[in-house]
Amino acid sequence: MRIILNNTPEEFDQEIITVDELLKLKKFTFKMLVIRINGNLVKKDEYNTALVRDKDDVMVLHLVSGG
Template identity: 50%
Template structure:
């Protein structure tokens, strides 16, 4: 499937993935991520159910301590 991940086009070798599977696939290892699919917030407990499909726009932001 072709998706847009953090404003960059990417081809993922799967028809669809849950958001958690995508995070693993991309090796995002940071502990605190905030995620959106097509502009809609996906909270942490919902990442196992939320499905990413062809054409979706996914945003993953890593939150960093310090302030």
């Protein structure tokens, strides 16, 4: 499948994956995250059920302290 991840095109062998699987494949190990799929917020307890499909627009924001 081909998706847009943080405004960049990405290609995966799988046709469909969970958010958890996406984070593992991309080696995103951060704790504090905000994730949206096609503009919809994915809450933490949905990471193992929410699905990423072909043509999805995915945003992963890693929150770091400071301000």
